[in-house]
Amino acid sequence: MNAIVVLVIGALGIGLGYGWYARRIDRDIVQPDPKKATPAKMYMDGVDFTPASRNVLFGYQFKSIAALGPIGGPIVAAQWGWLPALLWIILGTFFIGWVQDYASIIVPMRSEGDTFGALSYKLISPRARSILLIFIYLYLLLIMGAFGQVIGVLFLSKPAVPFGILSVILMGLLAGQMTYKWKQDIILTTVITVVVAFFGIWLGQTGFISGIFEGLNNALGAGGVKIFWPIVTMIICYLGAVLPIWRWAQPTNYVSFWIIALGMLGGVIGMIIWHPSFGDFPAFTGWSVAGLGPLWPILFVTIACGAISGWHSLVSSSGTARQIEKETDALPVGGGAMFMEMALGVISLLTATAATGGWDAFKEVYASGKFGVFAVGLAAFLSHIGIPTSFGVPYGMVFLTIMGLTIMYLVVRFMRVASAEFLGDTIPALKNIHVGAIVALILSLIVIWTGVWQTIWVLFGGANQMMASLALLIVTLWLMSQGKKYAWTLWPGVFMYVTTIAALGYTGIKALMAAFAGTKVTGNIIAGVVALALIACALILGYDGGKALMRKGEAVPAK
Amino acid sequence: MSGEEKGDGALKRFGRSAKEFLYGMAGHDMTRFALKTRGSMEHLFILITMGDLLGIPILPPYYSLRLLPYVVPQISTWKRRMLRERDLTDALA
Numbered sequence: 119m120n121a122i123v124v125l126v127i128g129a130l131g132i133g134l135g136y137g138w139y140a141r142r143i144d145r146d147i148v149q150p151d152p153k154k155a156t157p158a159k160m161y162m163d164g165v166d167f168t169p170a171s172r173n174v175l176f177g178y179q180f181k182s183i184a185a186l187g188p189i190g191g192p193i194v195a196a197q198w199g200w201l202p203a204l205l206w207i208i209l210g211t212f213f214i215g216w217v218q219d220y221a222s223i224i225v226p227m228r229s230e231g232d233t234f235g236a237l238s239y240k241l242i243s244p245r246a247r248s249i250l251l252i253f254i255y256l257y258l259l260l261i262m263g264a265f266g267q268v269i270g271v272l273f274l275s276k277p278a279v280p281f282g283i284l285s286v287i288l289m290g291l292l293a294g295q296m297t298y299k300w301k302q303d304i305i306l307t308t309v310i311t312v313v314v315a316f317f318g319i320w321l322g323q324t325g326f327i328s329g330i331f332e333g334l335n336n337a338l339g340a341g342g343v344k345i346f347w348p349i350v351t352m353i354i355c356y357l358g359a360v361l362p363i364w365r366w367a368q369p370t371n372y373v374s375f376w377i378i379a380l381g382m383l384g385g386v387i388g389m390i391i392w393h394p395s396f397g398d399f400p401a402f403t404g405w406s407v408a409g410l411g412p413l414w415p416i417l418f419v420t421i422a423c424g425a426i427s428g429w430h431s432l433v434s435s436s437g438t439a440r441q442i443e444k445e446t447d448a449l450p451v452g453g454g455a456m457f458m459e460m461a462l463g464v465i466s467l468l469t470a471t472a473a474t475g476g477w478d479a480f481k482e483v484y485a486s487g488k489f490g491v492f493a494v495g496l497a498a499f500l501s502h503i504g505i506p507t508s509f510g511v512p513y514g515m516v517f518l519t520i521m522g523l524t525i526m527y528l529v530v531r532f533m534r535v536a537s538a539e540f541l542g543d544t545i546p547a548l549k550n551i552h553v554g555a556i557v558a559l560i561l562s563l564i565v566i567w568t569g570v571w572q573t574i575w576v577l578f579g580g581a582n583q584m585m586a587s588l589a590l591l592i593v594t595l596w597l598m599s600q601g602k603k604y605a606w607t608l609w610p611g612v613f614m615y616v617t618t619i620a621a622l623g624y625t626g627i628k629a630l631m632a633a634f635a636g637t638k639v640t641g642n643i644i645a646g647v648v649a650l651a652l653i654a655c656a657l658i659l660g661y662d663g664g665k666a667l668m669r670k671g672e673a674v675p676a677k
Numbered sequence: 678m679s680g681e682e683k684g685d686g687a688l689k690r691f692g693r694s695a696k697e698f699l700y701g702m703a704g705h706d707m708t709r710f711a712l713k714t715r716g717s718m719e720h721l722f723i724l725i726t727m728g729d730l731l732g733i734p735i736l737p738p739y740y741s742l743r744l745l746p747y748v749v750p751q752i753s754t755w756k757r758r759m760l761r762e763r764d765l766t767d768a769l770a
Contacts, residue, residue, distance in 0.1 A: 163754035165716030166767075170705065173694045177701020235764035251765050297707075304704070364714075368707050375703045436769045528769070535768045 119396045121389055121472040124204065128464040131208040132457045140216055140453045147603050148224055150445035157231035158441050167231060167440045172447035175438055179455040181375065182433040183219070185525040186265055186489075186518060187423025187582070188459050192467035193491045194575060195420045196480065198413055199402035200471045206417060207467065210425025211460040214610040218426055218586050220452035221593040221607055222434035223442060228600075231440045234431060234592060241595040243662040250588065253655040255536050256648055257428070257581035258529045262355075262558070263565030264578040265522040270348030270566060272487045273519045277331035278323035278512035280350075283519055285318020286377060287354065290370025298364050312376045319377075323512040348566045351523075352559040358527030359534060359555045367527040374520035381496065381517045382462075388499035389468060397476030409572055411628070415621040418614075419579035424463025426614065428585020430456065435589075469495025488571070489518055533558035568641030573629050577649055580622040584656050587614035591663045598670035619656060622649045716758075723748055723755045731759060 144150065158169040170178070195203040226232050232240070239247040273279050289311040296302040296311075321327055335343050358367045406412045410420065423429065434452055442448055473495030474480040483491050496517065497510025505513075534554035542549045548557065565574065590611030597604035626649025633642035685693075726744045728735040730752065748755075 161754070161757055163716060163758050165713050165720075165758060168709070168712065170701075171697055173697035174701035174705055177698040177703075178705045179701075181702040181706075233764060233766040235766040236762060247764065254766070363710055364707075368710060372703060372707065379702070432766060432769050436766050532765070532768050536765050539765055 119200070119399075119401070119471075120393060121395070121468050122393045124464060124468060124472075125390075127204070128208065128461055131212060132460065135208075135212040135216065136453055136457050139212065140220065140449060143217070143606055144220070144449045144453075147597075147606070148448075150224075150448060152444045152446045154445055156227055156442050156445060157439070158443060161231060169443035170441045171443065172450050175441055175447065175451045176454055178441075179219075179433070179438050179451050180458050182437065183423065183427065183430045183455060184459055184462060184521075185423070185429075186268060186522045187427060187429070187579075188463040189466040189492050189518065189521070190264075190268065190489055190575065191421035191424050191579065192463050193470045193484070194410070194488060194572070195417050196399075196467060196470040197403065197407045197410060197484075198417055199400045200396060200467060201401040202413060202417055203421060203467055204464070206421050207424045207460055207463045210418070210421070211456060211463075214586070214590075214614065215426040215430075215460065216453040216456040217607055217610055218428075218589055218593070219430045219434055219456040220449055222431040222589055223439045223448045223452040224445075225593050225596045226435045226439035227442050227445065227448060229596070232435075234435045234589060237435075237592050237596070238588075238659075241592055241599070242659065242666045246659055246662050249655050249658050251536065251540075253581070253585070253588075253652065253659070254432070255533065255540075256652055256655075257578075257585055258533055258536075259558075259561055259565060260574060260578040260581050260648065261429075261529050262526060262533075262562035263569055263574045264571075265526055266348055266351055266562050266566040267569065267571050267574060268489050269519050269522050269526075270351035271344055271571070272489055273515045274347040274350060275335060275343045276512070276515060277328040277335060279515045279519065280331050280347075281322030281327045282319035282512055282516040283354075285322065286315045286373055286516065286520055287370050289315040289318070290373045291366065292369075293373050294365050294369030297369065308372075308376065311373050315373055315377060319513050319516050320509055322516075323509060345567065348563060351526075352563055354523060355526045355530045355562075356555055356559055358523070359530035359558075360551050370520075371524050371527075374524060378517055378521055381500075381513065382465075384503055384505065385469075385496050385499040386465065388502040388505075389465070389472075392499065392502040394472040394475070394498075396471045397479075399471045399474075399477050399480065410576070411624055415617040415624065416576060418617045419576055419583050419621040421463065422579040422582040424460060424466065426583060426586050426610075428582045428587075428589060431586060431589035466492060469499070473498040490515070492518060530555055530558050530562075565641075565644060568638065569645060570629075570632075570638055570641055573625060573642070573645045576621065576625045577645060577652075580618050580625065580649070581652050583614050584618040584622070584652065587611045587618060588656070588659055588663075590614065591659070591667075595663070595666055595670055598667070615656070615660060619653060622653050622656075626650050626653070719751065720755050720758060723751060724759065727752070727755075730756065 156169070158167050161167040162169065192203050192207060225237065229237060235247050235250060238250050274283065293307050293311040296307040297304065338346050410416055438451060442451065469492050470480055474483055474491065480491065483494050493511050493514025496514040497507045500510040501507050534551060537554045537557055538549045547553045590607050594604045594608045594611055597607060626646045629642040629649065630646035633639045633646060724733070726736050726741055727748055729738065729741060
């Protein structure tokens with residue numbers, strides 16, 4: 119198999135999925151009316167509700183949904199062979215992924231801009247909102263654990279990486295200062311900060327600078343490295359969560375955007391020039407993979423964001439739906455961004471399969487750090503446009519680190535608000551932003567330090583996909599209440615619900631059994647308990663949702 | 678689409694779309710945040726000065742009346758925003 123053939127298959131998936139299936143659903147079932155006033159227009163307040171053009175929103179939506187998920191999942195899932203991973207990325211997006219993202223914009227847009235919390239209260243049951251919020255908190259904790267391990271344990275511990283990250287953050291701070299305080303031109307600010315950030319990444323991999331970090335790592339020892347760098351990651355997240363957004367999170371995200379965008383562009387060009395084959399990389403390795411589990415249900419949660427992701431429903435309903443200018447924009451924004459993320463998932467799969475050059479090479483790189491596969495693959499693609507691999511590999515790692523940090527800032531902010539909301543009356547200290555953030559970060563650190571990465575990743579994927587199935591449940595209920603056809607959301611939702619319950623149950627029980635056998639006791643117990651708590655939340659929501667479906671089904675003839 | 682936009686060549690339209698897409702990815706969040714900050718400050722100011730409209734008398738009515746003409750254009754959006762039901766998922770917006 120050749121990388122170009124896979125790209126063509128991906129393009130066909132997008133053409134058929136978006137051009138035929140999605141347009142048909144949009145035209146025949148949802149029937150958007152471009153003349154109908156959207157919440158962004160009706161309730162325009164210049165704060166939450168503000169109309170924006172569809173091109174702007176397409177970029178905004180894509181940037182908000184793309185993080186480590188579509189990159190990490192396909193690489194881990196390549197262990198089942200490239201074919202199951204590719205099929206799930208394309209078919210998952212085709213039948214489920216875009217459906218969820220698009221519908222998560224349509225429903226709040228037609229419900230006066232309500233978020234999923236409010237919609238679950240109205241459409242399912244009063245307790246559904248509370249359960250959903252507990253579920254979301256645990257889900258976000260798993261995001262922190264999974265991303266934190268990747269960044270803290272895998273990347274920052276590599277001597278060539280920390281200086282690059284430091285450069286990007288410092289340039290982000292400078293960008294904030296230049297934009298907001300010195301009122302400098304944005305183009306000048308961008309050129310200076312991005313060029314210096316790239317220079318910093320290059321400087322970081324030179325012998326002198328990487329030697330300093332190597333010396334530090336040697337002084338810390340293997341155990342110390344795994345404690346120290348996650349703490350550094352959490353300190354970065356703490357600053358991102360408590361400092362004013364304009365000072366830290368936003369400008370660093372802005373500089374990061376350029377680092378990521380240029381890397382993606384260079385990688386795709388390099389891949390097209392190179393068009394490598396998969397070598398002896400197997401299409402299918404077997405129904406079960408040691409350490410991960412059986413293909414069903416684990417593959418379907420391992421590849422999360424590249425095929426379908428609950429995170430998207432939160433972003434779509436809370437942010438994008440309130441900015442849609444015309445109802446007809448929902449498909450290109452929600453559906454289009456999801457298909458673009460599918461393309462990112464396919465490219466990530468190619469870094470594991472085509473760029474590594476074969477099965478043995480993949481296993482070797484994978485064993486040294488799962489996400490290192492992406493960095494090595496990206497470096498191989500970039501080498502075909504003249505960028506040396508010695509720079510490309512640390513650049514790939516910086517690329518992934520900042521991609522993860524962008525989401526982690528937001529997650530810690532949310533966890534801080536959530537703890538103040540849930541427990542603020544009982545424990546007033548949690549209303550303090552520093553205390554709330556530190557509590558969230560300590561919980562994250564416990565997960566990072568004690569957890570087994572693959573278990574956390576699968577749990578994160580399971581929670582993510584479960585969130586998606588709950589979003590589809592809400593959408594189905596809304597469609598029923600409107601007397602519209604709902605099979606296109608109901609059956610994908612049921613499939614994801616059953617699959618994720620099975621995946622969470624399998625992983626949770628496996629973790630608890632490992633704990634009882636004396637392996638990583640604390641981490642496995644936490645993983646097992648979190649998995650069971652997520653299942654309990656999902657079952658309650660499923661029970662209430664089922665009752666609501668029955669109620670609506672009696673009121674509206676089934677379709 | 679305006680008449681001028683319709684008359685534009687495909688290349689120009691593509692260029693404009695690409696520019697907007699890039700802005701959406703890189704800068705839209707920053708703009709939204711600046712607008713949110715300004716909006717929140719203005720709404721806080723209206724709450725302090727016109728709180729009586731929501732049953733929260735903070736400032737003596739004399740001063741509220743003096744400020745009223747300046748605040749009138751924003752009262753409807755302010756009331757909607759203050760009274761809109763919110764939950765935690767709003768924090769993700």
